[in-house]
Amino acid sequence: MENTLGLEIIEVVEQAAIASARWMGKGEKNIADQVAVEAMRERMNKIHMRGRIVIGEGERDDAPMLYIGEEVGICTQENAEAFCNPDELVEIDIAVDPCEGTNLVAYGQPGSMAVLAISEKGGLFAAPDFYMKKLAAPPAAKGKVDINKSATENLKILAECLDRAVEELVIVVMKRDRHAGLIKEIRDAGARVSLISDGDVGAAISCGFAGTNIHALMGIGAAPEGVISAAAMRAMGGHFQGQLIYDPEVVQTGLIGESKQANIDRLKSMNITDPDKVYDAHELASGETVLFAGCGITTGNLMQGVRFFGGGARTQSLVISNQSSTARFVDTIHMSGQPKVVQLH
Ligand SMILES: O=C(COP(=O)(O)O)[C@@H](O)[C@H](O)[C@H](O)[C@H](O)COP(=O)(O)O
Numbered sequence: 001m002e003n004t005l006g007l008e009i010i011e012v013v014e015q016a017a018i019a020s021a022r023w024m025g026k027g028e029k030n031i032a033d034q035v036a037v038e039a040m041r042e043r044m045n046k047i048h049m050r051g052r053i054v055i056g057e058g059e060r061d062d063a064p065m066l067y068i069g070e071e072v073g074i075c076t077q078e079n080a081e082a083f084c085n086p087d088e089l090v091e092i093d094i095a096v097d098p099c100e101g102t103n104l105v106a107y108g109q110p111g112s113m114a115v116l117a118i119s120e121k122g123g124l125f126a127a128p129d130f131y132m133k134k135l136a137a138p139p140a141a142k143g144k145v146d147i148n149k150s151a152t153e154n155l156k157i158l159a160e161c162l163d164r165a166v167e168e169l170v171i172v173v174m175k176r177d178r179h180a181g182l183i184k185e186i187r188d189a190g191a192r193v194s195l196i197s198d199g200d201v202g203a204a205i206s207c208g209f210a211g212t213n214i215h216a217l218m219g220i221g222a223a224p225e226g227v228i229s230a231a232a233m234r235a236m237g238g239h240f241q242g243q244l245i246y247d248p249e250v251v252q253t254g255l256i257g258e259s260k261q262a263n264i265d266r267l268k269s270m271n272i273t274d275p276d277k278v279y280d281a282h283e284l285a286s287g288e289t290v291l292f293a294g295c296g297i298t299t300g301n302l303m304q305g306v307r308f309f310g311g312g313a314r315t316q317s318l319v320i321s322n323q324s325s326t327a328r329f330v331d332t333i334h335m336s337g338q339p340k341v342v343q344l345h
Pocket residue numbers: 097099100101102103174176197198199200201220221222225253254255
């Protein structure tokens with residue numbers, strides 16, 4: 001799969017990031033999102049592949065593009081056998097978040113990215129538009145920390161795995177009222193908390209790399225973003241666990257249905273009979289082949305954001321593949337006009 005998609009998937013996230021970055025700092029989160037969606041979809045539809053969106057733009061808001069179930073790629077056309085080779089005709093599932101951190105883009109804040117994950121058909125958990133309690137940690141702590149344990153216990157385990165004191169750990173938590181208790185517990189245990197307003201995909205994946213000074217992500221964010229994070233962590237061997245959160249009283253923000261019972265019923269209708277199940281990265285991204293691709297919109301821990309210059313733009317992307325066991329950083333200069341200068345660094 002990876003061989004046939006190759007460079008093109010990088011271009012998909014690059015194009016989404018470039019489009020969105022033009023709206024950086026303009027206070028228009030919906031436009032920053034919309035242009036990323038359009039650019040991602042346009043580039044995807046030029047690829048010789050047979051893709052289906054399993055996580056996309058809004059499960060319930062009738063999104064016109066990159067909606068769940070949309071077929072993308074040239075080989076989804078009728079009589080595709082005539083112009084696509086057998087590899088290209090293999091059905092693949094795609095999870096997208098063309099603008100992960102729309103607020104971050106709108107307000108010129110760090111850490112927004114265009115992201116997607118790909119696997120063979122059925123290889124990605126089609127997460128409902130719910131919330132998810134998440135625990136991400138470095139490869140050294142994989143299978144040792146556990147979302148069922150308290151934050152205090154996990155911090156001790158993490159400190160041992162990383163051969164350092166609890167005080168030397170930095171834990172990312174989304175700044176939300178629902179996390180008041182969690183933040184207090186982490187601080188009381190001695191670790192340091194880095195609060196983020198948005199963008200928990202970047203925070204989760206940052207745990208996978210030493211040198212980011214982020215050692216874990218804890219707390220509740222969105223479930224679709226959890227699957228994309230899990231795909232990246234699965235592909236690179238980091239720790240990721242997620243548990244759906246369906247009780248509006250726990251979440252305290254956003255819209256996740258009218259009541260806890262209504263949400264349980266909705267999950268049942270989606271064949272999720274155990275709403276409290278804890279999923280690990282291999283269950284959220286269970287495919288034999290799992291590929292993650294992201295491109296920085298604004299600069300974050302992992303990648304630089306889009307930098308425009310007269311006649312072009314420069315991007316940095318990250319592609320993580322379990323097939324080739326690589327985390328590949330790709331630095332690209334895009335020449336759209338006749339640039340006077342194409343800078344080396
Ligand atoms: O920050 C986020 C927003 O994503 P997007 O809408 O694509 O810009 C995500 O990283 C979070 O995972 C998540 O969407 C968030 O926690 C849910 O929002 P909230 O109800 O404010 O907690």
